[in-house]
Amino acid sequence: xxxxTPHIAQRxxxxxxxxxxxxxxxxxxxAFEADGSEASLENIAAQAGVAIGTLYxxxxxxASLVEAATRDGLADLVxxxxxxxxxxxxxxxxxxxxxxxVRHFSTFxxxxxxxxxxxxxxxxxxxxxxxxxxxxxxxxLRAAQAAGLVRADLTPGELFDLxxxxxxxxxxxxxxxxxxxxxxxxxxxxxxxxxxxx
Amino acid sequence: xxxxTPHIAQRxxxxxxxxxxxxxxxxxxxAFEADGSEASLENIAAQAGVAIGTLYxxxxxxASLVEAATRDGLADLVxxxxxxxxxxxxxxxxxxxxxxxVRHFSTFxxxxxxxxxxxxxxxxxxxxxxxxxxxxxxxxLRAAQAAGLVRADLTPGELFDLxxxxxxxxxxxxxxxxxxxxxxxxxxxxxxxxxxxx
DNA sequence: ACACATACTGAGGCATCCTCAGGTTAGAGG
DNA sequence: CCTCTAACCTGAGGATGCCTCAGTATGTGT
Numbered sequence: 001x002x003x004x005t006p007h008i009a010q011r012x013x014x015x016x017x018x019x020x021x022x023x024x025x026x027x028x029x030x031a032f033e034a035d036g037s038e039a040s041l042e043n044i045a046a047q048a049g050v051a052i053g054t055l056y057x058x059x060x061x062x063a064s065l066v067e068a069a070t071r072d073g074l075a076d077l078v079x080x081x082x083x084x085x086x087x088x089x090x091x092x093x094x095x096x097x098x099x100x101x102v103r104h105f106s107t108f109x110x111x112x113x114x115x116x117x118x119x120x121x122x123x124x125x126x127x128x129x130x131x132x133x134x135x136x137x138x139x140x141l142r143a144a145q146a147a148g149l150v151r152a153d154l155t156p157g158e159l160f161d162l163x164x165x166x167x168x169x170x171x172x173x174x175x176x177x178x179x180x181x182x183x184x185x186x187x188x189x190x191x192x193x194x195x196x197x198x
Numbered sequence: 199x200x201x202x203t204p205h206i207a208q209r210x211x212x213x214x215x216x217x218x219x220x221x222x223x224x225x226x227x228x229a230f231e232a233d234g235s236e237a238s239l240e241n242i243a244a245q246a247g248v249a250i251g252t253l254y255x256x257x258x259x260x261a262s263l264v265e266a267a268t269r270d271g272l273a274d275l276v277x278x279x280x281x282x283x284x285x286x287x288x289x290x291x292x293x294x295x296x297x298x299x300v301r302h303f304s305t306f307x308x309x310x311x312x313x314x315x316x317x318x319x320x321x322x323x324x325x326x327x328x329x330x331x332x333x334x335x336x337x338x339l340r341a342a343q344a345a346g347l348v349r350a351d352l353t354p355g356e357l358f359d360l361x362x363x364x365x366x367x368x369x370x371x372x373x374x375x376x377x378x379x380x381x382x383x384x385x386x387x388x389x390x391x392x393x394x395x396x
Numbered sequence: 397a398c399a400c401a402t403a404c405t406g407a408g409g410c411a412t413c414c415t416c417a418g419g420t421t422a423g424a425g426g
Numbered sequence: 427c428c429t430c431t432a433a434c435c436t437g438a439g440g441a442t443g444c445c446t447c448a449g450t451a452t453g454t455g456t
Binding site for chain 1: 311314315352355356359360362363364366367370377380381384385387388389392
């Protein structure tokens with residue numbers, strides 16, 4: 001559990017390898033969207049027109065396929081955090097980022113669980129990205145706290161607990177109705193400053 | 199999905215049937231505790247000293263076994279809600295009940311997902327109990343709102359979203375560290391009344 | 397003691413996971 | 427253009443788990 005390589009899938013060198021890698025990734029995104037992170041790997045391989053062994057060659061564990069399928073989205077999220085950091089409205093920036101984060105975390109069923117796991121386990125494909133995201137979120141939080149807009153005793157860890165929880169609730173009700181904006185507003189109003197007796 | 203019988207497991211009539219039913223239930227509780235709600239049913243049957251067919255006879259679907267294994271705990275929760283309803287401190291009562299609820303929801307990994315599902319799907323073994331619990335929680339919420347202690351625009355549905363989210367976060371980190379008291383305090387302070395601009 | 401509803405058994409079909417021994421091929425170096 | 431090899435691909439197969447069902451056993455009321 002705590003040992004082993006992170007299994008970060010890297011684009012292969014040979015042309016046929018890249019072709020298959022991309023085909024698998026495309027099929028995986030479709031399958032995850034439809035069936036969640038527990039989608040059948042054999043089916044994904046079949047959809048990609050590739051033998052099961054090929055899938056395992058590129059993505060030795062399920063989490064590495066999930067990582068590859070969501071890497072870009074996470075990277076966007078991190079980039080967005082940096083951009084928002086210079087906003088004149090730290091609370092608005094935090095709110096916007098939180099909404100984006102929750103939306104991405106619940107791209108498909110099961111994702112938020114994998115990400116929550118990755119956040120604190122280095123031996124995990126998504127650890128690096130999660131770590132970057134953690135810092136991005138923490139920076140935005142700190143800015144909002146420095147402006148006195150968010151309660152000072154809220155830690156980044158707690159922020160991500162709240163975000164994960166909200167994302168999990170969202171992924172439960174998808175795709176019928178999405179109450180997450182309302183839920184997130186509740187959370188947000190809950191963490192903004194006010195006088196509260198000990 | 200929306201059809202079918204609820205599959206509520208009922209104690210069988212014959213003596214050997216009851217014996218096996220109980221043995222399966224005991225093995226299931228142990229297995230769920232250890233491996234979560236996805237524990238191997240064949241292993242549970244083996245631990246109970248019973249053939250796999252016997253398990254399926256008593257518990258036609260996995261959710262019915264989960265339901266039977268958690269029925270008492272949920273019933274306690276409902277009973278406790280009724281008791282707390284006469285408390286002179288509605289906010290304290292709500293807080294205490296919420297803590298109990300979160301603790302029960304995260305008895306083992308996967309439970310809160312099943313309960314969240316059951317809450318709104320009648321064709322589900324746990325639906326009846328979840329419904330009772332929903333009413334219990336809603337009553338406590340209304341009492342706290344009537345006393346002006348909790349924001350009036352919070353719906354029971356939202357309350358359970360918050361509870362489920364907190365429970366999910368808790369079940370993720372179990373059993374190493376349990377940050378749920380802290381998280382729940384955050385949520386609670388977030389839903390208590392104050393002036394907030396539109 | 398008898399009948400039969402109730403209950404038990406476990407083989408077996410199916411889906412999925414994951415590995416690995418063996419075959420194929422892209423493409424660098426000559 | 428040829429050779430060679432690392433990179434890549436294949437798919438059979440062992441393992442596990444799900445769930446069903448035809449056949450068998452037994453508790454219990456009469």
